Amino acid sequence: xxxxxxxxxxxxxxDAAPGWDAIDARLREVYGTQEPKHWxxxxxxxxxxxxxxxxxxxxxSRAGGIDHLHFCTYGYTDLYYNEEAVGKDFxxxxxxxxxxxxxxxxxxxxxxxxxx
Numbered sequence: 778x779x780x781x782x783x784x785x786x787x788x789x790x791x792d793a794a795p796g797w798d799a800i801d802a803r804l805r806e807v808y809g810t811q812e813p814k815h816w817x818x819x820x821x822x823x824x825x826x827x828x829x830x831x832x833x834x835x836x837x838s839r840a841g842g843i844d845h846l847h848f849c850t851y852g853y854t855d856l857y858y859n860e861e862a863v864g865k866d867f868x869x870x871x872x873x874x875x876x877x878x879x880x881x882x883x884x885x886x887x888x889x890x891x892x893x
Contacts, residue, residue: 783863796856800873804849808836816889822852831856832890837882844882848891850874 787793788839804813813834830852838847855868855878861867878888 778863780860780863783860787858790858793858794856795852795858796868797852800849800851800854804834804836808838811836814887816891823857824841829853835891836886837884838877841881843879845877845879846884846888847877848875
């Protein structure tokens with residue numbers, strides 16, 4: 778996507794989050810319409826919050842024959858409108874962290890410790 782297309786798609790949206798949208802699009806390819814559990818920060822990092830990420834989502838999965846939760850962070854890459862990030866190989870740190878946690882599904886307790 779070039780800068781013109783980026784501006785056309787996101788420039789008129791005051792709270793545009795193209796990076797967040799890209800992460801969600803990729804996870805939809807894997808998990809379809811499953812609604813993840815999501816934990817967000819009270820004050821986003823971009824607004825001066827104490828955390829390095831703005832949130833983390835968890836999807837239930839049975840891939841590989843093992844019940845588990847698949848977690849994905851939001852915030853190590855540029856999440857929000859940023860024309861300087863357009864066309865580059867990566868933005869900000871250039872990755873999001875993911876991990877899988879073996880768990881009985883559905884989970885009995887929410888693993889809120891991942892947000893600490």
